[in-house]
């Protein structure tokens with residue numbers, strides 16, 4: 001039922017354009033996951049666990065990192081009893097390299113950790129994306145990396161510009177911006 005709801009949001013967005021909402025992004029990412037044989041779904045920035053919930057029936061293993069203690073605890077409670085879901089409290093700049101070290105194949109990585117106002121957490125900068133990218137590049141696998149909020153990548157507040165991002169990833173990834181998401185396609189899957 002939820003999938004029908006996501007699909008309707010996706011169709012509406014395709015017809016009308018504009019900024020896609022969370023359901024549209026969930027639809028796009030789930031579709032990408034299902035058409036590839038990914039090892040795990042890895043997310044930075046759990047928040048209320050909406051993306052984790054969208055993946056719990058699709059991914060064999062889910063890792064999600066959240067800096068805010070209260071959001072992390074709430075997500076742990078929400079997904080309690082699901083052995084394939086791991087919510088990790090901490091800074092993704094430090095936790096993502098540890099998670100990637102445990103992987104044995106390419107994963108779909110959703111980079112969405114950033115200060116989002118209100119009671120959301122803030123690390124050293126609004127976005128830990130530069131350290132996250134470094135961790136991805138050090139991994140021996142060619143993951144499929146999706147970075148949310150493409151519109152924020154303007155070279156300020158810890159966000160590199162899209163051109164800088166392209167330069168950082170150029171050895172291993174090709175970038176495409178669609179639906180406010182930066183899709184980083186591996187040049188080859190290993």
Ligand SMILES: C[S@@+](CC[C@H](N)C(=O)[O-])C[C@H]1O[C@@H](n2cnc3c(N)ncnc32)[C@H](O)[C@@H]1O
Nearest residue numbers: 045047050051067091092112113114120121123
């Ligand atoms: C936009 S929300 C994530 C939404 C979620 N990924 C989804 O799709 O439903 C961003 C979250 O990142 C968290 N955050 C901020 N900086 C972080 C960091 N350095 N490491 C991990 N989480 C961080 C915030 O507390 C916030 O909950």
